[in-house]
Amino acid sequence: MRTLPLRRVRRQAVVGWLFVLPALLMYAAFVLQPVVLTVQYSLYRWDGVGPATFVGLSNYETVLSDPNLLGTIVNAFRLIVFFSFIPVTLGLVVASIMRRVAAGSLGTVARTVLFLPQVIPLVAAGIVWSWVLSLTGIFNQLLTALGLAGVTRAWLGDFDTALPAVGFIGAWVLLGLCIVLLLTGMTKIDPALYESARLDGANAIREFIAITIPSLRNEIAVCLTVTVIAALAAFDIVYVSTGGGPGLATMVPGLQIYVLAFSARQVGLASALAVALIVLVLVVILPIQRLGRGSVE
């Protein structure tokens, strides 16, 4: 390759930067600037209208000491069980079954159907399931038909069951994505690995643990990343199905930020919680990313 004269190199660098500029400007104006502003707001006491008072880190002290605010973070972690753990484990089981028994048309139909919740708005998922899990909904109808009329209740309105019910809606949304992702990964596994395992006398479960799971390290990391972010930053489903209630039983950080900023008019405290949420997501996601990167890139 011939070396270009210095002036041309410079000109090309300038032109190149002009290519990045529009994207960078939009990103800086509507993402980076708000991030900086969130950090700034978090240091003030402000009702959104009147003058703001500088209060240092006291909003963060409140976030870390107020049991109600800490409770939202605990709820977010409890949601990970439903949003991440269930879709990924169940997804692994279902995907390996689909690979073995449903290569034909049933598999194709199943892929489409199970993907459906991924395409509709989360708000719609919330509305549909609010109805299914309501007092007169189909879930209680089914329980009654099975002779379990005693346990029927308004699942999203009961202190004990509201959070698992919200979690179930999330699992319903995310399971299909996990199944299809994991299934795609499974088709890339060399069949010879399974052949040799079988010659060594491995059964299906042994195969699953020794071959399937390690080969899918990358896909599992992807599923975990997507679902954990969905759990920690949950908003739409909770807003629509429970509004954080009953009491604060299903209150999550995202919804709490919204309530604090726009109903309680505590913009500073809302912003401190927002900063905490941004950091929390980063801290939880980075190790998962590392887990996946090792095997592929």
Add this chain to the structure above:
Amino acid sequence: MKVARSERYSGRLLLVLLMAITIIPFVSMFTTALHPSGSVPDGLSWPANPQWSNFVDAFTVANMTALLSSSLFIVLAVVPVSLVISTMAGFAIGHLRIPGWRLLLLLFVFGLTLPFEGIVTPLYYLARQMGILNTRVAIVLPLIGLFMPFAVFWMRAHFANMPPEISEAARIDGTGTWDLFWRVHVPLARPPITSLGILMSIWTWNQFLLALVLVEDPTQRTMAGALGAFQGHYATDIPLLCAGSLLILLPTLVVFLLFQHQVTTALLQGSVKG
């Protein structure tokens, strides 16, 4: 592959069961929508006298024509602009490797995990300051910015894999960077651009939080935002709520079934790269 018959049947049974859990909620919504408006029917029961007119009523009260045009407007304002500017940036970062590209990439990647709730409060005050609060522009501009981390990251991945020889040949012919981008690279990048376009359209259509915070009037919102407002107003009239929700969902379902393959592929690639 040899699979025992019992395993095959139990596996298929599980699949059918999972599909039922996915579909039945929608069926329940549909039968409920046919019950008399204002009644509280059982979850899954066919009404004695199906009220098909509920759908007509819901169409009118939900102001469907206004909702559809509003959502379409927002998608058409967000997606083409986002595609052009993110493709240009991805090209400069991934292919031209302009000085400082690593830092730029890192800056964009930071935004990948950013929860929208984290910045929605300042966005509200920014929109108020700019005088665009309660207009569609208040959704459009932030959404373009919020799509940049993923979109730039996605397009960079494509351009980073393009062999430099493609550009060198064109350069020798004296082609400038602008022409090189539009005449040579954009045509080659059609598949990732298409997938990205599908993804951003779905995400825009389904965007709820920004619509909720930045625009009060449902007819100026995205489809998901409108749906949220509709639920707020008609929470007590369950048949009407179900009819309206189904109508609002219909366009999404039709598009999904028509472009099933493209949408599934795009969403899968999207989650892998994101």
